[in-house]
Amino acid sequence: MSAYDAATEAQIQAQKQIVSQQPDGPGKRIGKRGEIVVIGKVLPGGGDLFRQRIARFQEEAGYWESRVATVHHFTVHLFDNDTRIMIAAIYDGDFLVYLEDVIQQAGPWFDSLMPGVWEGYTKSNDEATAKLIHAQSISADAFYTAYPNHTTRDIAKMERVYAAVNDILDAAS
Numbered sequence: 528m529s530a531y532d533a534a535t536e537a538q539i540q541a542q543k544q545i546v547s548q549q550p551d552g553p554g555k556r557i558g559k560r561g562e563i564v565v566i567g568k569v570l571p572g573g574g575d576l577f578r579q580r581i582a583r584f585q586e587e588a589g590y591w592e593s594r595v596a597t598v599h600h601f602t603v604h605l606f607d608n609d610t611r612i613m614i615a616a617i618y619d620g621d622f623l624v625y626l627e628d629v630i631q632q633a634g635p636w637f638d639s640l641m642p643g644v645w646e647g648y649t650k651s652n653d654e655a656t657a658k659l660i661h662a663q664s665i666s667a668d669a670f671y672t673a674y675p676n677h678t679t680r681d682i683a684k685m686e687r688v689y690a691a692v693n694d695i696l697d698a699a700s
Contacts, residue, residue, distance in 0.1 A: 544557045544558075544671065544672075544675060545557065545558075546670055548666065549561050549563075549621060549622040549666075550621060551621045551622050551623045551624075552621075552622030552623055552626070552661065552664070553622060553661065553664035553665065553666050554622050554664065554666050554667075555666050555667050555670040557670060557671075557672050557675040558672075558675030558676040559619050559620065559675060559676055559677070559678055560599065560617055560618065560619060560672045560675050561617070561618055561619075561620065561621065561622055561625065562615070562616070562617050562618075562666075562667050562670050562672075563615070563616055563618075563622060563625075563664055563666075564613060564614070564615045564664065564665050564666075564667065565613070565614045565615075565660055565663050565664050565665075566611060566612070566613050566663055566665065567611065567612050567614075567645045567646060567647065567648070567659070567663045568610065568611060568612075568645075568646040568647075569605060569609050569610055569611060569612050569644060569645065569646065570643060570644060570645070570646045572643075573609065573612075573643060573644040573645070573646075574605055574609025574644075575609075576643045576644050577605055577609075577612075577640070577644045580639060580640050580644075581603075581640070583639065584603075584636070584639060584640045587636055587639075588601070590636075591632070591633040591635075591636035592633065594632035594633055595618075595625075595628050595629055595632045595633050596628075596632075596679060596680065597618045597619035597620060597625060597628060597678070597679055598616060598617075598618050598679065599617040599618060599619070599672070599679060600615070600616060600617040601614075601615070601616045601617075602614070602615050602616075603640075612644065612645050617672055619678040619679055619680075626657070626660065629651070630651050630652050630657075633651075634650075634651030634652055635651070637651045638650055638651050645659075647659040
């Protein structure tokens with residue numbers, strides 16, 4: 528039985544998202560967007576190495592993620608006193624396509640951070656690393672994404688249209 532009144536319940540149902548499992552790997556899917564979380568072990572001394580590299584990794588994020596061109600959200604976290612690492616992403620499309628895009632388009636970026644930090648990570652394009660990612664991936668228990676049917680390309684296009692319309696309106700005023 529719902530704790531909400533009928534009007535609230537009707538609004539909840541109208542805005543309900545259909546969540547499914549990714550068709551080709553770990554992670555959930557809503558519309559065109561998928562999610563993935565990978566949790567791995569950090570090697571001894573890996574936390575210090577991570578902190579030495581992370582500023583440059585962060586500085587390069589816009590370049591490498593724009594090459595992948597499907598990422599809405601990406602984070603990396605060390606936790607449990609530098610004993611574990613978590614990588615989380617929300618992206619467009621299917622898991623295997625996303626993983627291949629990351630390997631092909633941003634592999635060198637990950638290779639600048641992860642060796643010596645993430646236990647089992649060899650190189651982005653090694654089969655052992657792909658197996659590691661699959662083995663340490665988990666699906667979210669709950670997943671929500673605003674605008675699930677708009678890809679990063681759709682959003683970039685909308686931003687260009689918005690800027691153009693604002694330029695026209697500014698010129699007219």
